[in-house]
Amino acid sequence: xxxxxxxGGTFDKTYDEIEGTLAFTDTHVSEMLRLGRCxxxxxxRTLMMVDSMAMTDDDRAVIVRNxxxxxxxxxxxxxxxxxxxxxxxALAAGVPGKTIVLTGAMVxxxxxxxxxxxxxxxxxxxxxxxxxxxxxxxxxxxxxxxRVRKNREAGIFEEV
Amino acid sequence: xxxxxxxGGTFDKTYDEIEGTLAFTDTHVSEMLRLGRCxxxxxxRTLMMVDSMAMTDDDRAVIVRNxxxxxxxxxxxxxxxxxxxxxxxALAAGVPGKTIVLTGAMVxxxxxxxxxxxxxxxxxxxxxxxxxxxxxxxxxxxxxxxRVRKNREAGIFEEV
Amino acid sequence: xxxxxxxGGTFDKTYDEIEGTLAFTDTHVSEMLRLGRCxxxxxxRTLMMVDSMAMTDDDRAVIVRNxxxxxxxxxxxxxxxxxxxxxxxALAAGVPGKTIVLTGAMVxxxxxxxxxxxxxxxxxxxxxxxxxxxxxxxxxxxxxxxRVRKNREAGIFEEV
Amino acid sequence: xxxxxxxGGTFDKTYDEIEGTLAFTDTHVSEMLRLGRCxxxxxxRTLMMVDSMAMTDDDRAVIVRNxxxxxxxxxxxxxxxxxxxxxxxALAAGVPGKTIVLTGAMVxxxxxxxxxxxxxxxxxxxxxxxxxxxxxxxxxxxxxxxRVRKNREAGIFEEV
Numbered sequence: 156x157x158x159x160x161x162x163g164g165t166f167d168k169t170y171d172e173i174e175g176t177l178a179f180t181d182t183h184v185s186e187m188l189r190l191g192r193c194x195x196x197x198x199x200r201t202l203m204m205v206d207s208m209a210m211t212d213d214d215r216a217v218i219v220r221n222x223x224x225x226x227x228x229x230x231x232x233x234x235x236x237x238x239x240x241x242x243x244x245a246l247a248a249g250v251p252g253k254t255i256v257l258t259g260a261m262v263x264x265x266x267x268x269x270x271x272x273x274x275x276x277x278x279x280x281x282x283x284x285x286x287x288x289x290x291x292x293x294x295x296x297x298x299x300x301x302r303v304r305k306n307r308e309a310g311i312f313e314e315v
Numbered sequence: 316x317x318x319x320x321x322x323g324g325t326f327d328k329t330y331d332e333i334e335g336t337l338a339f340t341d342t343h344v345s346e347m348l349r350l351g352r353c354x355x356x357x358x359x360r361t362l363m364m365v366d367s368m369a370m371t372d373d374d375r376a377v378i379v380r381n382x383x384x385x386x387x388x389x390x391x392x393x394x395x396x397x398x399x400x401x402x403x404x405a406l407a408a409g410v411p412g413k414t415i416v417l418t419g420a421m422v423x424x425x426x427x428x429x430x431x432x433x434x435x436x437x438x439x440x441x442x443x444x445x446x447x448x449x450x451x452x453x454x455x456x457x458x459x460x461x462r463v464r465k466n467r468e469a470g471i472f473e474e475v
Numbered sequence: 476x477x478x479x480x481x482x483g484g485t486f487d488k489t490y491d492e493i494e495g496t497l498a499f500t501d502t503h504v505s506e507m508l509r510l511g512r513c514x515x516x517x518x519x520r521t522l523m524m525v526d527s528m529a530m531t532d533d534d535r536a537v538i539v540r541n542x543x544x545x546x547x548x549x550x551x552x553x554x555x556x557x558x559x560x561x562x563x564x565a566l567a568a569g570v571p572g573k574t575i576v577l578t579g580a581m582v583x584x585x586x587x588x589x590x591x592x593x594x595x596x597x598x599x600x601x602x603x604x605x606x607x608x609x610x611x612x613x614x615x616x617x618x619x620x621x622r623v624r625k626n627r628e629a630g631i632f633e634e635v
Numbered sequence: 636x637x638x639x640x641x642x643g644g645t646f647d648k649t650y651d652e653i654e655g656t657l658a659f660t661d662t663h664v665s666e667m668l669r670l671g672r673c674x675x676x677x678x679x680r681t682l683m684m685v686d687s688m689a690m691t692d693d694d695r696a697v698i699v700r701n702x703x704x705x706x707x708x709x710x711x712x713x714x715x716x717x718x719x720x721x722x723x724x725a726l727a728a729g730v731p732g733k734t735i736v737l738t739g740a741m742v743x744x745x746x747x748x749x750x751x752x753x754x755x756x757x758x759x760x761x762x763x764x765x766x767x768x769x770x771x772x773x774x775x776x777x778x779x780x781x782r783v784r785k786n787r788e789a790g791i792f793e794e795v
Binding site: 269 | 347348350351352353354355357421428429430432433434435436437438439440441443444445452453454455456457471472
């Protein structure tokens with residue numbers, strides 16, 4: 156059994172056709188799992204729907220507490236890419252003994268050209284096979300939480 | 316470095332608009348890796364483009380030989396689902412010491428509703444983390460080659 | 476008010492993931508009208524779901540009778556491309572005084588690369604503006620029923 | 636022969652994956668015509684790529700001049716929805732004797748859920764069949780330029 160916690164991020168941005176802007180409504184994770192015909196036992200819970208640039212210390216405390224207190228030992232956290240590394244550090248400090256994989260997308264799932272479905276399939280797989288620890292899984296790669304940074308110019312995660 | 320061998324299957328079926336039938340042209344794997352913004356070093360080679368129901372022993376020998384002789388130790392093989400288990404057995408008999416993950420799709424990638432991108436992200440991740448052996452990765456799960464069968468009524472792979 | 480009669484054809488083919496073949500289930504026309512955020516008053520009714528190569532004289536009689544007896548004066552008929560011209564001739568012989576536009580698709584709507592949505596928007600527009608008569612509307616063009624044939628090699632409709 | 640002038644608008648917004656914002660790069664109109672397998676003789680020219688809220692009187696003068704001086708008598712202008720009515724009025728004042736159809740989209744074409752392809756098929760059809768004049772074609776309907784307004788709360792165009 157894998158627990159998926161949803162926190163928002165590019166992954167879940169949609170287009171608000173009245174305002175003509177990007178916005179959050181509901182998460183697409185359940186729809187994505189259906190599309191992937193996911194046969195893994197997954198339980199999805201939305202903790203928040205925020206742009207990771209707007210994520211506060213209180214928000215991170217909510218994520219840490221949920222990862223700590225849930226029964227599952229294998230977790231995926233969907234998250235905006237801009238502060239994914241900070242949340243990974245908070246999880247590493249606060250949640251021992253579990254395999255936690257943070258993932259996200261460079262392009263919203265609701266766009267035809269999103270990497271989200273690829274990343275979700277990848278993150279669920281790493282969550283099943285990596286030893287306990289906190290990881291970031293993006294675009295086919297996985298990184299230990301303290302060996303990664305986002306290269307904002309290139310739009311990719313890279314090892315440090 | 317991961318080697319991807321393409322053999323066809325539902326994954327790569329397209330719609331022939333002149334004939335009004337399903338057909339094979341080129342593989343979609345490279346396009347899918349671009350969509351997934353894949354940052355893993357992947358080398359793709361098409362071995363054949365066949366429906367797995369039509370795959371012969373000679374075809375399987377070609378797949379085994381290529382997996383055996385290539386330099387890479389981590390491999391993904393895209394394959395039709397109907398005889399994926401047979402090819403996995405041939406690989407287990409013929410290619411020791413490598414991590415080989417077979418994957419495919421229940422719905423062609425060219426269809427909007429395909430599980431292909433999810434499966435490809437998953438297979439590439441399992442190929443990086445599972446110990447040497449031959450596996451089938453479909454719909455978020457992975458199975459050892461001798462512990463799996465396709466349930467054709469349900470359209471899923473299951474443990475035996 | 477426009478009446479849309481659905482008869483099947485490539486437009487509505489789907490992929491049967493258990494059988495691995497093309498098949499018909501329900502029509503996609505209502506979903507397409509939602510996607511097009513259609514503001515025209517449209518009433519959709521499915522008459523049959525058949526490949527137009529398999530359409531019989533009885534099937535055509537059903538289409539003619541429905542077009543003749545419905546209240547609306549502006550009609551769109553979705554239809555397979557292979558025998559669209561034959562059905563157009565039957566409608567021209569049997570339904571005077573109405574604007575009837577037959578349309579279809581070269582690629583199923585359920586495929587990402589379909590021309591269906593473009594054709595549906597086009598057919599609904601021609602149905603509102605052309606004088607009474609029977610027409611075929613495909614790929615942006617419209618043809619009088621007795622001035623058109625399908626060029627099967629090229630996969631297009633052309634004037635004769 | 637139909638001339639299509641591109642001016643930007645929601646139609647052509649894309650997602651900038653480095654900045655995480657909506658942006659303009661190139662137009663999608665040519666790609667959309669390919670997807671629609673458009674058989675009408677269409678010539679596409681990009682005049683500008685702007686959000687219609689940012690469109691100036693000078694921009695409108697450019698559009699009017701191009702519509703006036705081009706050879707074609709049947710024109711489609713892609714345009715943001717927010718000031719589409721203003722540009723239609725400018726065209727009605729400045730370009731006599733041609734059929735000009737303005738169209739756009741409520742959701743960017745690059746999003747899977749866009750009405751753009753439906754609207755483009757519709758606009759090209761109205762441009763072939765309506766008498767000289769300036770029209771707005773959105774979501775299956777067409778309106779004379781002086782009988783329409785955008786209802787911003789509902790996100791639709793309606794007759795006045």
